[in-house]
Amino acid sequence: MLGLLRIALGIFGPALFCGLLLTGAQRAGAGARTALSGVAFGTAWFAAYVALAGTPAWPSAEKIPAARDWLAWVVLLAALASLLHLTRIPARMLAAITRPVLSAALVVLSLRTWAERSGSWATLGLSFLVILSAWTAADRWIARADGPRAPLALLVAAIGVSLANHLAHSALLGAIAGALAASLAASTILAALVPSFRLLSGARAVIALVLAGCVLDGLVFSDLPLASALLLTGAVLAPGLLDLRGARSEGIGGRGSWKNALLGAALAFVPTALAVWIAWTPGEDLF
Amino acid sequence: MNARRALPILGFLSAVTVCLALARPQAPTKGAPPAAAAGSYQVDPVHSTVIYRIKHLNTSWSYGRFDKISGTVAIDTAKPEKSSVSVEIDVGSLDTGNKKRDSDVKGPDFFDAVQFPTATFASKTVKKTAEGKYSVSGEFNLHGVKKPLTVDFEEIGHSDTKMGVRAGYYGVFVIKRSDFGMKVMPDAVGDDVQVTVSIEGTQTESAGK
Numbered sequence: 001m002l003g004l005l006r007i008a009l010g011i012f013g014p015a016l017f018c019g020l021l022l023t024g025a026q027r028a029g030a031g032a033r034t035a036l037s038g039v040a041f042g043t044a045w046f047a048a049y050v051a052l053a054g055t056p057a058w059p060s061a062e063k064i065p066a067a068r069d070w071l072a073w074v075v076l077l078a079a080l081a082s083l084l085h086l087t088r089i090p091a092r093m094l095a096a097i098t099r100p101v102l103s104a105a106l107v108v109l110s111l112r113t114w115a116e117r118s119g120s121w122a123t124l125g126l127s128f129l130v131i132l133s134a135w136t137a138a139d140r141w142i143a144r145a146d147g148p149r150a151p152l153a154l155l156v157a158a159i160g161v162s163l164a165n166h167l168a169h170s171a172l173l174g175a176i177a178g179a180l181a182a183s184l185a186a187s188t189i190l191a192a193l194v195p196s197f198r199l200l201s202g203a204r205a206v207i208a209l210v211l212a213g214c215v216l217d218g219l220v221f222s223d224l225p226l227a228s229a230l231l232l233t234g235a236v237l238a239p240g241l242l243d244l245r246g247a248r249s250e251g252i253g254g255r256g257s258w259k260n261a262l263l264g265a266a267l268a269f270v271p272t273a274l275a276v277w278i279a280w281t282p283g284e285d286l287f
Numbered sequence: 288m289n290a291r292r293a294l295p296i297l298g299f300l301s302a303v304t305v306c307l308a309l310a311r312p313q314a315p316t317k318g319a320p321p322a323a324a325a326g327s328y329q330v331d332p333v334h335s336t337v338i339y340r341i342k343h344l345n346t347s348w349s350y351g352r353f354d355k356i357s358g359t360v361a362i363d364t365a366k367p368e369k370s371s372v373s374v375e376i377d378v379g380s381l382d383t384g385n386k387k388r389d390s391d392v393k394g395p396d397f398f399d400a401v402q403f404p405t406a407t408f409a410s411k412t413v414k415k416t417a418e419g420k421y422s423v424s425g426e427f428n429l430h431g432v433k434k435p436l437t438v439d440f441e442e443i444g445h446s447d448t449k450m451g452v453r454a455g456y457y458g459v460f461v462i463k464r465s466d467f468g469m470k471v472m473p474d475a476v477g478d479d480v481q482v483t484v485s486i487e488g489t490q491t492e493s494a495g496k
Contacts, residue, residue: 006474054470057431064431066399066468114402169390172471221401222394 019186038202042079082202141240328488
């Protein structure tokens with residue numbers, strides 16, 4: 001029950017802003033386009049966060065930020081880091097640096113206090129490894145996917161993260177994952193109009209962090225079952241299976257085709273649906 | 288019945304009455320000193336309660352109760368300003384009477400009990416405002432946010448029984464949940480939270496010792 005005005009301000013407004021900025025960026029050079037993709041997704045999601053949850057807390061003597069507050073700051077940092085693509089640093093090198101740094105920042109800032117109290121340092125280390133591995137693997141297939149394939153498949157996964165968190169007793173985590181889904185929907189529409197559209201590394205960083213943060217927070221601080229969390233991670237990776245067909249993919253309409261996009265979405269949908277179903281029917285966790 | 292026969296019966300009844308009177312736990316005495324005995328008290332979690340009420344859909348009151356409370360109260364009757372109160376609430380012990388709602392309220396949207404498992408109040412100043420009434424100011428720590436808070440406590444009573452020397456206090460205060468970083472669902476759940484604290488303390492150390 002977020003209220004229609006809040007949904008409009010928190011979800012559709014930022015998504016529209018993201019779509020417009022991505023559209024404008026299509027005319028820019030490669031570096032600027034990558035930088036703007038991160039700024040578009042990052043600032044839109046941050047604005048949505050502020051509208052839905054309020055300004056994230058900053059650490060002080062009077063306040064300890066919650067994990068979701070840290071997620072907001074790390075996403076904003078990722079958006080700012082995407083501006084480094086305006087420099088002459090090679091994109092691959094930037095990605096190789098930002099992925100582990102931002103993954104570590106997200107995990108350590110979100111879970112440190114909890115790990116200190118519970119002594120679950122292994123969970124912290126394992127979370128870092130899973131997020132970094134999943135982000136690296138997802139980056140590989142998303143970088144090669146033209147047109148609507150990547151945004152549509154990630155839209156399915158983001159909707160899954162949103163629904164699963166709603167069902168696991170956190171409307172807020174569900175809403176902030178939903179805000180990302182709205183931006184992905186806007187980029188899917190853009191990809192339908194611009195067949196050469198790709199989700200560039202600036203945008204990919206924001207998407208990876210928001211999805212990872214919402215799943216991690218749901219798993220540790222809410223009631224998201226571990227099986228759902230793993231399946232949602234799988235949903236982000238599954239569309240990459242299409243690339244295993246290699247050159248044959250060209251035979252059914254090319255990598256940027258709608259047929260490929262729908263196949264990718266279907267591959268993401270299967271683990272997503274299972275994850276949502278498990279979150280909906282709580283019982284003993286499968287693991 | 289002649290007097291000789293009646294005498295042993297009356298004697299027996301009198302003895303029983305005296306024994307019963309001595310065995311009966313001593314109730315809080317009327318006309319006893321209004322202030323509890325000076326000393327340190329441990330909060331008795333079984334006889335202490337923290338409940339809150341908050342508006343749902345601006346229509347009705349929704350209640351929650353915390354089942355695990357601990358803390359200490361130090362009472363200085365001669366110098367009330369030297370008294371102190373320290374209370375810790377286990378946020379995970381919240382019971383709203385509905386399991387699904389418990390999960391929602393203890394989750395990241397509200398209390399975020401896994402991340403912030405305790406709420407604490409530690410007094411800084413205590414002022415005696417009237418006989419048996421105190422204004423206690425201190426720091427309230429909830430959901431990772433520390434805020435100054437003043438609570439007016441009233442002494443409910445005190446007793447000296449087989450269960451030890453006890454004192455009871457009662458206070459009501461109102462906070463805004465948004466001040467403590469809980470801003471979700473402002474249309475469905477009110478911002479003002481009325482918190483009622485009823486503490487019973489068991490004396491662990493008297494002032495003379």
